[in-house]
Amino acid sequence: xxxxxxxxxxxxxxxxxxxxxxxxxxxxxxxxxxxxxxxxxxxxxxxxxxxxxxxxxxxxxxxxxxxxxxxxxxxxxxxxxxxxxxxxxxxxxxxxxxxxxxxxxxxxxxxxxxxxxxxxxxxxxxxxxxxxxxxxxxxxxxxxxxxxxxxxxxxxxxxxxxxxxxxxxxxxxxxxxxxxxxxxxxxxxxxxxxxxxxxxxxxxxxxxxxxxxxxxxxxxxxxxxxxxxxxxxxxxxxxxxxxxxxxxxxxxxxxxxxxxxxxxxxxxxxxxxxxxxxxxxxxxxxxxxxxxxxxxxxxxxxxxxxxxxxxxxxxxxxxxxxxxxxxxxxxxxxxxxxxxxxxxxxxxxxxxxxxxxxxxxxxxxxxxxxxxxxxxxxxxxxxxxxxxxxxxxxxxxxxxxxxxxxxxxxxxxxxxxxxxxxxxxxxxxxxxxxxxxxxxxxxxxxxxxxxxxxxxxxxxxxxxxxxxxxxxxxxxxxxxxxxxxxxxxxxxxxxxxxxxxxxxxxxxxxxxxxxxxxxxxxxxxxxxxxxxxxxxxxxxxxxxxxxxxxxxxxxxxxxxxxxxxxxxxxxxxxxxxxxxxxxxxxxxxxxxxxxxxxxxxxxxxxxxxxxxxxxxxxxxxxxxxxxxxxxxxxxxxxxxxxxxxxxxxxxxxxxxxxxxxxxxxxxxxxxxxxxxxxxxxxxxxxxxxxxxxxxxxxxxxxxxxxxxxxxxxxxxxxxxxxxxxxxxxxxxxxxxxxxxxxxxxxxxxxxxxxxxxxxxxxxxxxxxxxxxxxxxxxxxxxxxxxxxxxxxxxxxxxxxxxxxxxxxxxxxxxxxxxxxxxxxxxxxxxxxxxxxxxxxxxxxxxxxxxx
Numbered sequence: 001x002x003x004x005x006x007x008x009x010x011x012x013x014x015x016x017x018x019x020x021x022x023x024x025x026x027x028x029x030x031x032x033x034x035x036x037x038x039x040x041x042x043x044x045x046x047x048x049x050x051x052x053x054x055x056x057x058x059x060x061x062x063x064x065x066x067x068x069x070x071x072x073x074x075x076x077x078x079x080x081x082x083x084x085x086x087x088x089x090x091x092x093x094x095x096x097x098x099x100x101x102x103x104x105x106x107x108x109x110x111x112x113x114x115x116x117x118x119x120x121x122x123x124x125x126x127x128x129x130x131x132x133x134x135x136x137x138x139x140x141x142x143x144x145x146x147x148x149x150x151x152x153x154x155x156x157x158x159x160x161x162x163x164x165x166x167x168x169x170x171x172x173x174x175x176x177x178x179x180x181x182x183x184x185x186x187x188x189x190x191x192x193x194x195x196x197x198x199x200x201x202x203x204x205x206x207x208x209x210x211x212x213x214x215x216x217x218x219x220x221x222x223x224x225x226x227x228x229x230x231x232x233x234x235x236x237x238x239x240x241x242x243x244x245x246x247x248x249x250x251x252x253x254x255x256x257x258x259x260x261x262x263x264x265x266x267x268x269x270x271x272x273x274x275x276x277x278x279x280x281x282x283x284x285x286x287x288x289x290x291x292x293x294x295x296x297x298x299x300x301x302x303x304x305x306x307x308x309x310x311x312x313x314x315x316x317x318x319x320x321x322x323x324x325x326x327x328x329x330x331x332x333x334x335x336x337x338x339x340x341x342x343x344x345x346x347x348x349x350x351x352x353x354x355x356x357x358x359x360x361x362x363x364x365x366x367x368x369x370x371x372x373x374x375x376x377x378x379x380x381x382x383x384x385x386x387x388x389x390x391x392x393x394x395x396x397x398x399x400x401x402x403x404x405x406x407x408x409x410x411x412x413x414x415x416x417x418x419x420x421x422x423x424x425x426x427x428x429x430x431x432x433x434x435x436x437x438x439x440x441x442x443x444x445x446x447x448x449x450x451x452x453x454x455x456x457x458x459x460x461x462x463x464x465x466x467x468x469x470x471x472x473x474x475x476x477x478x479x480x481x482x483x484x485x486x487x488x489x490x491x492x493x494x495x496x497x498x499x500x501x502x503x504x505x506x507x508x509x510x511x512x513x514x515x516x517x518x519x520x521x522x523x524x525x526x527x528x529x530x531x532x533x534x535x536x537x538x539x540x541x542x543x544x545x546x547x548x549x550x551x552x553x554x555x556x557x558x559x560x561x562x563x564x565x566x567x568x569x570x571x572x573x574x575x576x577x578x579x580x581x582x583x584x585x586x587x588x589x590x591x592x593x594x595x596x597x598x599x600x601x602x603x604x605x606x607x608x609x610x611x612x613x614x615x616x617x618x619x620x621x622x623x624x625x626x627x628x629x630x631x632x633x634x635x636x637x638x639x640x641x642x643x644x645x646x647x648x649x650x651x652x653x654x655x656x657x658x659x660x661x662x663x664x665x666x667x668x669x670x671x672x673x674x675x676x677x678x679x680x681x682x683x684x685x686x687x688x689x690x691x692x693x694x695x696x697x698x699x700x701x702x703x704x705x706x707x708x709x710x711x712x713x714x715x716x717x718x719x720x721x722x723x724x725x726x727x728x729x730x731x732x733x734x735x736x737x738x739x740x741x742x743x744x745x746x747x748x749x750x751x752x753x754x755x756x757x758x759x760x761x762x763x764x765x766x767x768x769x770x771x772x773x774x775x776x777x778x779x780x781x782x783x784x785x786x787x788x789x790x791x792x793x794x795x796x797x798x799x800x801x802x803x804x805x806x807x808x809x810x811x812x813x814x815x816x817x818x819x820x821x822x823x824x825x826x827x828x829x830x831x832x833x834x835x836x837x838x839x840x841x842x843x844x845x846x847x848x849x850x851x
Contacts, residue, residue, distance in 0.1 A: 005792035011100040013800065016093050019160070023092055023172050024085070034081040038807065040066055041082065045810045046803075054753035055813035072826050079811045079835060086808040087842040088175055091153055093800060094583065094845075098590060099160045112596040116217045125218050127603045129225050132571040133595060136232030136349065136542070137199075137581055139191035149180050150197065150582065157587065181841065188245045192235035192253045196260050198581065199345065203231060204264050206588035208337040210595060215336075226339035229595060231346035232573070233257065238351045239408065240434045241685070247411035254348055254419040254428060259296060261345035262303055266292040268334045275327045276319070284315050305342045305424065309335060344427035348419070350412055351432040351465070357444040360409045361387070364451065367396045387447035388487040394451055413452040416460060429460050432502055436464035437471040439481045446488065456487075461495055463542065467504025469512040469636075472520045475501070476527035483535035492537060500573075501528055502542040510686045513639030513705045514742075518735050519632040522563070529568045542573040557594070558737070561601035562730035564619045572602035624729050627721055634712045635705030638770070642704060647763040654820075655751075655760055657812065658692035663837045695843055697750050697809065698767055702742025707774030710781060722781045736778060740787040743775050744798050750809055753817070805846045812839035 024035035041062060048058035059079075063069045069078065119125055152175050159168040186194070207229045215223050236253025239245035269289045276285050288311055295303040316331045362375055370386070371377045378386070386392075399407050419428040431449070433441045442464050449458050466475045479499065482488045492499060503524060509517040525541055532539035545556065560572060576585060585591045620628070642648060652658045693700045713719050725732045748771060754764040775787065788795040815835045818825045825832065 003792070005796060008793045008796055012097050013796065015100060015160075016096045016800070019092055019096060019168070019172075020089060022169065023089070023176075026169070026173055026176060034078065034085060037067065037078075038082060038085055041807045042803065045806050049747075049749040049752075049810075052749070052752060054817065055750065055810045056753075056817040058810055059814045076827060076831060076835070079814075080838065082807055082811060083835075083838050083842065084176075086805060087180055087845075088172075089804050090801070090842055090846045091156070091175065092172070093804060095153060095157045095160055097797060098583075098587065099157050110596060112600045113213065113217050115600060116214070124603060125220065125223075127570075128214065128218065128228065128599075129223060130570055131225070131599065131603055132227045132230060132540075132573075133599050133602060134230040134232050134347075134542075134571070134573040135585065135595070135598075136234060136573065136575045137195045137346070138238065138575050138577045139188070139195070139235035146180075146194070149175075149178060150194075150586075152178060153582075154201070154587075188236050188242070188249050189252055189256070192233075192256055195233070195235060195581065196256060196345075198586065199231065200260055200264060202588045203585065203591055204261075204337065204341070204345075206591040207231070207340055207595070208333055209588075210592050211336050211340060212333055224339075226336075228599070229340060231341075233346035233348045234351070234575070237348040237428070239405075239412070240351050240353045243405060246408050247415040250348065250350070250412060250428075251415055251419065254344075254423055257345040257348070257427075258303070258343055258423050261341050261343065262292055262295050264341075264345075265308070265334070265338065266296070268337070272327070272330055272334070275330065276315070278319070278323050281315055281318060281323070284311065284318075288312075302422065303343050305338050309338045312338070342424045342426060344423040347426055347430070348428045349430045349432055349463075350416060350428065351434060352409065352412075353434040354436055354441045354444070356405055356409060357433065357441070357448060359403065360406045360448055361444045363402060363406055364392055364394065364397065364448075367398075368392060384443065387443045388485065391454075392447075392451045409448060410452045413449050417453060420459060425459065430463050430500065431460050432463040432465050434465050435468065435471070436466055436478070437468065437474055439478050442478070442482060442488075446491070456490075457494055458491060461498070461500050462491075463500045463502050465502040465504055465544065466524065467511070467544070469516065469520055472503070472524040475524050476531050479528055479539075480531050480535075483531070483537060496538075497536060498538045498540060499532060500540045500542055502544055504544040504686075509701050510684075510689050513636050514702055514739060515706050515709065515735065516632045516636035516639065519628055522567070522731065523629075525563075525567045529566060532568065538570065539568050540571045540573065541568065543575070545574050545577075557597040557601040558734050559601075560598065562734040564731070566619055569602060572598055618730065620729055620731060624725060624732075627725060628729075628732060631709045631713070631722070634709035637705070638708035639705035642700070642766070642770075645763060645766070647760060651760050651763050652689075652692055655696070655754060655757075655764075655816075656692040657695045657816070657836060657840060658688055660833070660837045660840060661688040661691060663833075691840075691844065694745070695809070695812065695840065697745065697747040698771070699742045699746050700767060703739045703774045704767070704770055706739055707770050707772075707777055710777040711773055714777065719777075719780065723783070726781050727783075736782065737788070737791065739774070740778060740782075741794070741798065743771065743778070744787050744795065745802065746771055747802065747806075747809075750813060801846045805843050808839050808842050812836055812843075815839070 024038060026035065044062045044066060045058055048061070053061075059075075063075050063078075067078070069075055115124060116128070152171060156168065156171045156175065159171055211226075211229055214228065233253075236245060236249050266289060269285060269292065273282070273285050273289065276282055288308065291308075292303070294301040312331055312335045316328055316335070319325060319328050319331065358375070362371070362373075365371045365375065365378075365386070366373065375383060394410065397410075413431075416428045416431070431445055433445055436442065442462055445462050446458070449460065449462070450456055453459075464475075464478065466472045479501070482499075483492075503521050511517065512520065521543075528539050528541075556574065563569065583590075584594050690701050693702075710719065710722055713722055726736055727733070748768050751764065755761050755768070757764070779785070779787065782789070784790070788798075812835075815832045818827055819829060819832045819836070822829075
């Protein structure tokens with residue numbers, strides 16, 4: 001029996017090296033020598049960084065002594081070609097890893113099914129009957145593959161799986177000659193199309209088959225939880241800081257989702273038509289196909305999922321009675337798809353920032369003559385009464401004089417109802433409020449919805465998003481006040497006494513640091529669960545998680561499995577962003593595996609390989625809570641000192657790639673919420689913030705402050721307390737393991753030249769010291785010989801990825817060093833800027849979490 005690391009080596013690492021050699025020697029036009037030179041460049045980069053050379057010296061020596069290239073134009077040409085190769089090497093490794101890992105025992109077995117089968121007491125099955133797992137796909141700019149490239153990648157995986165060397169070679173050549181980048185930023189509608197493509201190709205079938213398998217293993221004919229697996233959708237609905245998302249765009253995207261799911265049903269009926277050739281049945285199938293055809297091409301023809309489901313049920317019953325049940329399983333699978341996806345396919349969420357809602361309310365009340373300028377002119381109790389109970393005539397507003405973003409709030413609320421009428425009540429039923437910090441955040445949207453729809457019976461859930469440390473500290477009090485208000489409680493009664501709360505990991509980490517943010521979110525969940533249980537309200541947590549640990553990523557399944565019983569767990573909702581969509585849900589097999597683990601971890605069964613069953617859902621004892629709170633406080637203090645350092649923002653502006661993120665054509669929305677030309681930290685989005693540190697290979701948001709906190713314990717002779725915490729508290733261990741992943745992706749040798757910089761040398765050294773401190777103390781606390789010791793496969797995957805992109809990162813730093821010379825640079829500034837921008841793509845995708 002091979003170890004997991006040996007299995008990975010045989011089935012992933014060695015095949016990749018073989019395929020990579022093949023790829024590097026493919027005869028691409030004009031660049032056949034580049035592939036042969038990349039291994040030489042990789043060796044030069046590794047040896048040079050080991051010696052302490054700067055990227056500038058490494059590249060200059062390589063060009064002079066190895067390639068003997070003196071022409072700056074030829075040097076630039078070579079560097080751009082290396083970037084192209086590296087991007088495709090990342091794709092190749094992703095494909096080999098995902099294909100072979102699925103079939104070699106690295107991801108072997110289906111522990112969820114085993115757990116259901118072994119559930120003799122029926123507790124897990126009972127939980128399954130009401131549990132909901134919702135994956136919400138976002139359009140956040142951390143993915144740059146077009147549908148065209150995704151189709152090539154899909155074919156490449158298929159040929160790797162079959163071992164078809166000839167076709168794999170052809171597909172690699174096609175990938176090499178196909179542009180992976182867009183010449184312009186995608187529109188919100190194009191972003192939606194990209195994700196809908198994946199949903200149609202992979203998630204539609206995989207979700208239904210998983211649901212069918214679970215029903216079969218449960219063995220209860222009455223099991224009917226058609227919300228067990230749900231898809232959510234943000235492209236076209238998330239307008240926070242994105243002026244290109246309007247009510248009209250939302251309508252268009254909702255229509256695209258409706259048409260996409262009807263096409264899926266129509267394709268399935270076409271397949272059934274070839275099987276159900278029985279008298280009386282074939283006519284019924286043809287009638288259904290015609291009905292779907294009309295719904296696709298005649299706007300006045302609506303599609304009714306309930307009627308469609310009844311018709312399929314009639315067909316199923318006739319087959320069972322008259323035709324020996326032949327192909328009845330195919331009909332029932334289609335029925336499950338209709339139950340899961342209705343006419344909406346995925347639920348669109350609407351999101352907008354709190355300050356926009358505040359401005360909208362101010363605009364309305366000013367037009368009504370209730371205020372002159374500020375809402376503060378009203379006493380709080382008067383403002384609350386107006387928001388909760390009073391009717392307002394919006395006809396007094398003059399749309400042409402309003403801020404278009406504010407006017408869009410009213411249009412969008414009305415559009416939500418129109419979408420529900422066409423696509424079903426589940427199609428667009430949630431309104432999310434970014435940067436919620438007080439009760440007014442919710443009440444403003446409650447009032448705007450009442451006024452826009454002219455009804456007190458709102459057909460939507462209002463979802464506050466608490467993402468700052470301050471917001472999380474106030475969250476429990478906000479919900480308590482809402483629950484105590486008779487009007488809002490009446491709204492909750494009509495919505496099934498369910499309150500959805502979103503928590504932002506990315507902005508929380510940016511605001512307060514890794515440990516403080518994650519512990520604050522945990523404590524916020526506990527507090528919100530308590531206040532909701534006391535009020536008789538079911539609270540559902542919706543986590544805004546990104547790919548890297550610094551944005552709430554890491555091993556997501558392990559994170560949820562480590563949450564204790566004090567946190568509401570009857571539903572699990574999280575955002576799936578950027579490259580994570582394709583890396584963890586990009587095929588049917590990946591989707592099935594990861595959703596199974598999410599369901600298992602969410603219910604708390606204890607997933608093998610994640611946490612032991614006996615530790616699942618353990619409550620964190622008060623002494624451990626106090627220690628965690630103490631550590632989080634120390635870490636927060638260190639992180640805030642760094643954030644308050646006078647060189648913090650200038651360092652990001654001048655020494656990182658942050659200023660280049662706005663040029664990357666991977667997302668429709670701006671990198672900052674504000675319009676200021678200078679960097680305002682509060683307006684900076686978490687994605688470019690975390691991304692800039694990732695490109696530097698310093699990953700500050702994934703660990704900074706943790707080492708300082710552990711050092712405080714060590715100085716007090718209490719490091720053994722942290723050791724006990726690591727081994728006895730799954731939640732703390734999960735955070736530490738995720739931080740280890742961030743540390744494993746650091747490479748300070750890449751930027752060691754910065755230590756001699758007259759302006760930023762001491763600041764670079766400050767970060768390096770915290771990295772060293774965190775690394776050594778985490779190893780001491782865990783008892784490991786090295787980082788990620790328990791996760792050999794993930795460690796190997798990270799190591800391979802880091803080696804693949806090392807030449808790209810050295811080129812990036814080389815270009816940045818040249819740019820810092822200004823007039824003394826050997827290349828034109830605009831060319832260097834283009835090179836830096838070009839290097840971002842490969843590292844963005846390679847820096848996904850190792851599976």
